[in-house]
Amino acid sequence: MxxxxxxxxxxxxxxxxxxxxxxxxxxxxxxxxxxxxxxxxxxxxxxxxxxxxxxxxxxxxxxxxxxxxxxxxxxxxxxxxxxxxxxxxxxxxxxxxxxxxxxxxxxxxxxxxxxxxxxxxxxxxxxxxxxxxxxxxxxxxxxxxxxxxxxxxxxxxxxxxxxxxxxxxxxxxxxxxxxxxxxxxxxxxxxxxxxxxxxxxxxxxxxxxxxxxxxxxxxxxxxxxxxxxxxxxxxxxWDTSAIVSTFTLGGNILLNNFIFLSAVVIFNYESAAQGTITYAENALLLQVIFLCSFFIEGLGFGTEALSGNFKGKGDSTQLVALVKISVGTSLLIGLFFAGVCVLFPQTVFGLLTSHKEITEQIDTYVFWLLPVLGFISVAYILDGYFLGLTEGHTLRNVSFLSFVVGFLPPDIAAFSVHSYRNHILWLALSLFLLVRLVLFVVQLPRTFQTEIPQPAMSSSVITEQLPET
Structure with a gap:
């Protein structure tokens, strides 16, 4: 070199x-x-x-x-x-x-x-x-x-x-x-x-x-x-193995994004099928989630950079400390957004719409922000954590299992329970995020195993260190 x-x-x-x-x-x-x-x-x-x-x-x-x-x-x-x-x-x-x-x-x-x-x-x-x-x-x-x-x-x-x-x-x-x-x-x-x-x-x-x-x-x-x-x-x-590994990692991340987006799209589609008022209520609640996500994603990007850096150094002690700091901070932000909306729903959503028929009934569903924002705030951070470790296969598998085990069963059940259909729809989204969080947490201990720092490698070898799919 x-x-x-x-x-x-x-x-x-x-x-x-x-x-x-x-x-x-x-x-x-x-x-x-x-x-x-x-x-x-x-x-x-x-x-x-x-x-x-x-x-x-x-x-x-x-x-x-x-x-x-x-x-x-x-x-x-x-x-x-x-x-x-x-x-x-x-x-x-x-x-x-x-x-x-x-x-x-x-x-x-x-x-x-x-x-x-x-x-x-x-x-x-x-x-x-x-x-x-x-x-x-x-x-x-x-x-x-x-x-x-x-x-x-x-x-x-x-x-x-x-x-x-x-x-x-x-x-x-x-x-x-x-x-x-x-x-x-x-x-x-x-x-x-x-x-x-x-x-x-x-x-x-x-x-x-x-x-x-x-x-x-x-x-x-x-x-x-x-x-x-x-x-x-x-x-x-033009190192062939490096390019193939790069595409493999990117493909797994793309599948992870696609599955996550699919859950949101299905949620929106089935919200619209329940009528204009319910769809508008869900849309306002999702706007709060999306706004909060911009802050949580910022923390996730930082976690991604640091977890990758510590993996390169083989510093498992710093990985443990990083997870504690990032998860704790993100959880506080998520619960803060949810808490403000639950405590002051008319004020918050009154800023987003002047239609009383929407804001007067939104109290019925606003409490779902507590589990959704609580789960998503931790899941986003762990998503960034495993991205930094370049474990695209972990992200792909976690998303797939979360969708099949957490989201689909209650989502399918929602069709047969018309009286509580929207609550069950929010339950499906919450369980999707909860299962995702649990699966990430189960994977954490193995990433904390002590690794011996490696000397600087030729970059033609770097992508060969990616996990097998």
Missing amino acids: ENNTSQSLDQTIPNQDDLLPRFFRLAIANVLSNIMVPLANTMSVAFLGHLSEINHLAGVALAGNLSSLVFLFLASLRMSTTGLTAQAVGRDDREAMLLVGLRNALIALVLGIAIISLKNPLQELGFGLLTATPEVKASAIAYFNAQVWGAPAVLLNFVLLGWLIGREKNGLVVLLSVTGNITNIALDYLFITQWGWESTGAGLSYTTSQYLALSIGLIIVCLEVKWQELQNLAGKI
């Missing part, structure tokens, strides 16, 4: 003794980065909502669901990048750390170009199955056709953020997120309100902001990584 690619990462590895402040620095940076996303989305909706024709708002919402679904699946790129990068940093292996970023960036670029190439089939499949007026569909297609050109930048930004999170570059994570989302808001105002580009303007603002954030990220990388290092690593990027 050349000296310039094997130089020590000591300057990029924070002191292992300051776990508590280290965890919260990561958590705060990731929470700030996370909350920028709903802020930008809300502002886009506001600009479109003030146009004379409502079909632009409806069309963008329709197309946004399709693109969000595609990008949600491919967010596994960020998740797999963080864990592998953190482990390389923990082993003090600069070559491995660089190769993880380069290899995953190459995969992201190929997938992004593939999405652009398949934009017509994706458009026909996504919008052909949906019922909407011709005007709404036209707006949706205009937005999608403008937004899809940003696919390579979106996926490369996933990898870049995962790489920075894995290296605990907190300030840069916030910088890129704020830059991308603030630019999106500013361009929305310019393209939609000032220039009247409507749905196309909304799509172009998203695409442009993604490429701007990517440009800044690439400048940062170029300032840090020497050209000679990239030349020395070029031949190792």
Whole structure:
């Protein structure tokens, strides 16, 4: 290994003794980065909502669901990048750390170009199955056709953020997120309100902001990584076993995301089947869950980076301490959100809607936030913990068993008990999260087993350390 690619990462590895402040620095940076996303989305909706024709708002919402679904699946790129990068940093292996970023960036670029190439089939499949007026569909297609050109930048930004999170570059994570989302808001105002580009303007603002954030990220990388290092690593990027293992890890994470999303989609579908009022009540409760999730995910990202780092060092003592700190903090946040809603339901949900027929009856179901947010706050953290350990197969298996054992039985039973159907539906979601939590906890002890720190390895070997599927 050349000296310039094997130089020590000591300057990029924070002191292992300051776990508590280290965890919260990561958590705060990731929470700030996370909350920028709903802020930008809300502002886009506001600009479109003030146009004379409502079909632009409806069309963008329709197309946004399709693109969000595609990008949600491919967010596994960020998740797999963080864990592998953190482990390389923990082993003090600069070559491995660089190769993880380069290899995953190459995969992201190929997938992004593939999405652009398949934009017509994706458009026909996504919008052909949906019922909407011709005007709404036209707006949706205009937005999608403008937004899809940003696919390579979106996926490369996933990898870049995962790489920075894995290296605990907190300030840069916030910088890129704020830059991308603030630019999106500013361009929305310019393209939609000032220039009247409507749905196309909304799509172009998203695409442009993604490429701007990517440009800044690439400048940062170029300032840090020497050209000679990239030349020395070029031949190792195409390591077949490493690429196969990367795809295996990403595929398991993708399946985990798909199963989790399936439970939420089924919950929404069956909520809608119970009538408008019940659907609206459930939608408001889910909004609270989603809002809380942005905070909990920030803690999960921090847990992911640190668990990967400690695994790379073989430091099982720090893994135990990390789980205690992260789970305790996340549980407090989840129960705080639930407690405020249970104690002050009319005040909280009155801010979200002025329809009294919804807020007056929401007391019947609001207590379900206690188990759901309690379970999900712990499950999210352990999800991040096992992501950092790059145990994609564990995430996949836990999600599958949780869905089959926890969610499906009560969900099927809900069809035959009409009087309490919505309560049973919430029970199904709660049990899905509870079984998921229990299965994660059962897996924890083996991850705490003492491991002997390994010397820096060639990065062509790093992915061979992934668990077998």
